[in-house]
Structures are given as structure tokens and as C-alpha cells.
Amino acid sequence: MSASPGFGDRVARAVEVRASQVVLGLDPDPARIGDGADRAIAFCERVIDLAGPACVAVKPQLAWFERLGAAGWDALERVSSHAADCGLLVIADAKRGDVDVTGRAYAQALVRSPFDAVTLNPMLGGDAVAPFLDAARATGRGLFVLVRTSNPGARDLQDLVLEDGAPWHEAVARLVATWGAGGVGADGISDVGAVVGATAPQHLARLRSLMPDQLFLIPGVGAQGGRPEDLGPAFAGNRAGALVAASRSILYADDPRTAAEQLRSAVWAVSGG
Amino acid sequence: MSASPGFGDRVARAVEVRASQVVLGLDPDPARIGDGADRAIAFCERVIDLAGPACVAVKPQLAWFERLGAAGWDALERVSSHAADCGLLVIADAKRGDVDVTGRAYAQALVRSPFDAVTLNPMLGGDAVAPFLDAARATGRGLFVLVRTSNPGARDLQDLVLEDGAPWHEAVARLVATWGAGGVGADGISDVGAVVGATAPQHLARLRSLMPDQLFLIPGVGAQGGRPEDLGPAFAGNRAGALVAASRSILYADDPRTAAEQLRSAVWAVSGG
Numbered sequence: 001m002s003a004s005p006g007f008g009d010r011v012a013r014a015v016e017v018r019a020s021q022v023v024l025g026l027d028p029d030p031a032r033i034g035d036g037a038d039r040a041i042a043f044c045e046r047v048i049d050l051a052g053p054a055c056v057a058v059k060p061q062l063a064w065f066e067r068l069g070a071a072g073w074d075a076l077e078r079v080s081s082h083a084a085d086c087g088l089l090v091i092a093d094a095k096r097g098d099v100d101v102t103g104r105a106y107a108q109a110l111v112r113s114p115f116d117a118v119t120l121n122p123m124l125g126g127d128a129v130a131p132f133l134d135a136a137r138a139t140g141r142g143l144f145v146l147v148r149t150s151n152p153g154a155r156d157l158q159d160l161v162l163e164d165g166a167p168w169h170e171a172v173a174r175l176v177a178t179w180g181a182g183g184v185g186a187d188g189i190s191d192v193g194a195v196v197g198a199t200a201p202q203h204l205a206r207l208r209s210l211m212p213d214q215l216f217l218i219p220g221v222g223a224q225g226g227r228p229e230d231l232g233p234a235f236a237g238n239r240a241g242a243l244v245a246a247s248r249s250i251l252y253a254d255d256p257r258t259a260a261e262q263l264r265s266a267v268w269a270v271s272g273g
Numbered sequence: 274m275s276a277s278p279g280f281g282d283r284v285a286r287a288v289e290v291r292a293s294q295v296v297l298g299l300d301p302d303p304a305r306i307g308d309g310a311d312r313a314i315a316f317c318e319r320v321i322d323l324a325g326p327a328c329v330a331v332k333p334q335l336a337w338f339e340r341l342g343a344a345g346w347d348a349l350e351r352v353s354s355h356a357a358d359c360g361l362l363v364i365a366d367a368k369r370g371d372v373d374v375t376g377r378a379y380a381q382a383l384v385r386s387p388f389d390a391v392t393l394n395p396m397l398g399g400d401a402v403a404p405f406l407d408a409a410r411a412t413g414r415g416l417f418v419l420v421r422t423s424n425p426g427a428r429d430l431q432d433l434v435l436e437d438g439a440p441w442h443e444a445v446a447r448l449v450a451t452w453g454a455g456g457v458g459a460d461g462i463s464d465v466g467a468v469v470g471a472t473a474p475q476h477l478a479r480l481r482s483l484m485p486d487q488l489f490l491i492p493g494v495g496a497q498g499g500r501p502e503d504l505g506p507a508f509a510g511n512r513a514g515a516l517v518a519a520s521r522s523i524l525y526a527d528d529p530r531t532a533a534e535q536l537r538s539a540v541w542a543v544s545g546g
Contacts, residue, residue, distance in 0.1 A: 071343070098336060
């Protein structure tokens with residue numbers, strides 16, 4: 001037992017306190033806001049100040065910072081710290097996954113302040129996830145493992161049918177449930193969650209049954225076409241059972257505050273069961 | 274047609290000129306060399322100077338630099354530029370993969386000087402690979418897509434059997450062949466290669482038949498247990514058909530120069546068919 005609350009309990013408390021499951025994706029696109037680390041910082045901090053009160057977390061997408069080199073890494077730290085200062089959880093959207101010895105290095109890079117959780121790619125299997133899990137569990141942090149992503153190409157490999165008749169992504173889901181079994185908090189939520197896209201809502205009920213304790217992180221609402229009203233099965237009556245991420249539909253809205261508040265209301269309405 | 278030679282032809286020329294298929298993996302582990310970006314730079318540049326003459330490329334593993342934050346990103350640039358100055362190709366071992374709009378950002382981060390190629394994770398499918406492919410092909414650079422990795426956990430998801438009886442990683446291999454079909458150079462080598470581990474050599478002949486034009490990037494020799502004498506089927510008689518990566522067994526050898534030269538000789542001997 002660690003002295004600090006586990007990630008699942010931290011999320012459950014945050015959803016309750018903030019009455020929101022909305023995750024603000026931070027993808028500072030130079031084609032929209034102009035280039036350079038200073039612009040990325042100013043843009044992200046402004047959106048956090050406007051939309052943050054309707055959200056429970058931010059999700060900086062590391063690619064948009066990495067493209068700026070060393071200055072981008074500093075910008076990532078600064079923007080994430082600003083979000084944490086505003087009471088938001090910070091999910092580093094890294095989608096990393098590498099062999100165990102390298103995984104330890106990535107865990108050192110990403111399982112640390114100001115990040116509360118990190119997204120992982122499971123293709124390399126359990127020994128690639130293990131160093132992240134060790135680091136996260138020791139510090140009350142969380143992981144979100146890609147299970148079924150929101151993009152059209154998800155069909156190419158994630159939906160291939162195995163010899164038992166199930167799609168490959170269901171095998172990922174079973175592994176995720178196993179990896180997370182040792183980290184279920186008092187509120188019934190594990191510190192190992194699952195990324196499940198909103199664009200194929202027909203999978204939500206099945207994946208919820210395979211992963212009863214997993215927090216779902218659901219991208220694909222808004223610009224990618226996913227609709228909040230289809231997400232009820234992801235919650236299964238637990239308001240803290242899923243977090244819903246939106247990026248472009250809030251970041252580049254005429255009024256980010258209203259866009260975030262509308263999504264908050266729509267998700268809250270379907271989350272109560 | 275681009276004015277510059279494609280990546281496949283660049284590799285074929287480099288293998289011929291340097292009479293080597295050895296890729297020096299750069300994993301500066303603070304537990305071995307001490308911590309900090311300055312130590313990572315000094316360590317990597319020394320090993321490049323010692324072992325580089327027996328190699329054709331270096332493969333910096335980005336995790337070991339990312340863990341150092343902004344200073345690590347600068348160190349990555351500096352070490353990679355030093356390798357390029359020494360006549361070595363530079364393969365950024367990033368294993369990235371994300372939805373298309375984010376993929377464009379990663380492509381901006383990684384498909385550029387001083388890198389000649391980047392490793393990708395295919396789980397998100399064709400639309401995630403497309404922005405990397407566009408950027409790479411426009412500039413004579415290359416991609417290496419994970420097909421069957423070298424770690425024990427590779428079995429967890431990559432070897433699951435599909436309804437047609439083939440393992441999942443063979444479906445990845447077929448996709449990789451498709452993605453690379455438009456970029457085959459005069460020497461018969463595509464600009465989209467495949468990462469295939471040395472630790473499961475029983476797969477090499479089958480994967481070579483599924484990907485006849487792909488350059489194989491083969492990790493897992495040395496510390497992970499793979500043996501050069503098992504790698505003949507990866508080449509299928511083409512000396513530039515595969516590159517063999519070693520990290521710890523050279524980096525931390527008492528004499529990195531001799532360790533690299535011994536691997537160079539062993540691989541060269543099996544590559545001629």
C-alpha cells in the first residue's frame with residue numbers, strides 16, 4: 001500500500017469535485033496559431049484559462065511540442081505545470097512503447113511531475129508496459145493503454161479477427177485488465193486505463209464488459225466525428241468510468257469556454273446511467 | 274521522381290562503401306555512464322569515434338535522451354550530427370505512431386536532418402503512417418516499421434493467430450510491403466523497411482518472402498541473445514537487405530572498436546548468400 005491515494009481514486013475525486021469528465025487535448029498546431037514555442041505556450045495557457053474550469057484534465061499531445069525541439073520540451077513542462085496549478089490532471093499523450101530496458105528510460109521521462117498519467121502503445125507486450133506500471137504505481141500515477149483508437153486506420157490491424165473469432169483489440173483489452181488488476185482503488189477504478197475511440201461506439205459495451213475496472217480515455221469526439229450521446233455504455237453508470245477528450249473542437253472554437261461547457265454538459269448527461 | 278536518390282539506394286551505397294551492415298545503437302544509460310546530458314554526449318561521441326568505422330549507421334534510442342528533458346533533446350541533435358559528420362546514417366529509434374494530424378507533427382519532429390530514417394509503430398494503421406511516408410519520400414529519407422520485435426513480450430500480441438492461421442505480425446508485414454511499394458529504388462530496396470528481431474530467427478525466412486523489397490532492421494543481437502549466424506535468411510543473398518543493430522554489447526564492451534569489428538565480420542560473412 002502506498003501512502004498516497006492511487007490514480008483511480010484521484011480521478012474519481014477529481015470528476016466529483018469538478019463535475020466534469022472532459023479532457024482538454026492540447027495540440028498547438030502552427031498552421032492555426034503560428035510557429036514557435038512562445039506561441040504554443042501563450043495559446044495553450046489561454047485555452048486552459050478559458051476552457052479549463054469546465055474540464056477535469058488536460059492532455060498535451062507530445063508530438064506538437066517535440067516538433068519544436070528543446071524549446072518545445074520546455075514549453076510542454078510549462079504548459080503542463082500551468083494546468084496542474086489550475087487544478088487539472090495532466091495526461092501526457094505520448095503513446096510510447098519499447099523493450100523493457102528502454103521502457104525504463106521512457107518511464108523516467110514521462111512518469112513524473114507535472115504529469116499524472118501517460119498513454120502507452122501495447123504492441124510490444126507486457127514486458128514493455130511493466131517499467132511504466134512500476135513507476136506509476138509507486139507514485140499514484142496512471143497509464144492509459146491504446147486498445148481501439150479513433151482513426152480510420154484503426155481497422156487495418158486492431159480489428160483483424162483472431163482464430164477464436166474476436167478482434168485483436170479485444171485481446172489487448174484482456175491484457176489491459178490483467179495489467180491493471182493490482183491497482184484497483186477504493187472507488188473500483190484501476191490505475192491502468194484504456195484508450196477507446198468515440199468513433200466506433202459499437203465497441204464500447206463489449207470493451208466495458210472485458211475491462212470492468214478500467215478508466216476509459218475516449219478521444220475522437222468533435223472534429224473526428226464521435227458524439228457524446230453515444231458514450232453511455234462506456235460509463236455503465238459510473239460517472240468516473242470514462243474521460244472524454246476533445247482537442248480541435250475546443251482549441252479552435254470561436255469561444256473555447258462555451259465549447260468546453262457544452263461538451264461537459266453533454267457528457268455529464270449520459271454518464272449517470 | 275525526386276532529384277536526390279531514395280533511401281533504399283542510399284543504404285545500398287553506404288553498405289557497399291563501408292563494407293558493413295552494423296548499426297550502433299546509442300542508449301546512454303545513466304546507471305552505466307553517470308547522469309546528465311554532457312555525459313551522454315561525451316559517451317556517445319567517444320563510442321562513435323571508436324566503433325563507428327566498423328558501422329554503417331547509428332540508432333539513437335530517443336527514450337535515453339528524452340529522460341534528460343530539453344537538454345537531452347539538444348544532446349540528441351549533437352550526437353546525431355557527430356555521427357553524420359563521421360559518414361554514418363542516423364536512424365531515430367522513436368517507435369512513434371499516432372493519428373494522422375498528430376502524425377504530421379511527429380513527422381516534422383523526426384523526418385528531418387540530422388536523421389536519415391525513423392522507426393514507427395504500425396498499430397494505428399495506414400493513415401498514421403501516411404504523413405511519415407509523405408515526408409520521408411519527399412526528402413530521400415526512410416522508415417522502419419515494427420513488424421516482430423525482439424523482446425519476450427512480443428509474443429503477447431504480435432504472435433496471436435488470426436482466423437486465416439497466420440500470426441498477426443504477418444498481417445503487419447503485408448501492410449508494410451504495400452506501404453513501401455511506391456518507393457523501391459534502383460537497387461531493389463524500398464524506403465519503407467521493417468524491424469524484425471534477431472531473437473526469433475525462425476520468422477526471418479517467412480517475413481523475407483512476405484516483404485521481398487524491404488530493408489530489415491534487426492535488433493536483438495548480443496545482449497538480448499540473437500546470433501549473427503542465424504540471420505542469413507534476412508539477407509537472401511543481398512548484402513544490403515538487412516541492417517543489424519547492437520547497443521549494449523558494443524557500448525559497454527571493454528573495447529568497443531573490437532566488439533563492433535567482430536560483429537561487422539560475423540554479419541558480413543552470413544550476408545553474401
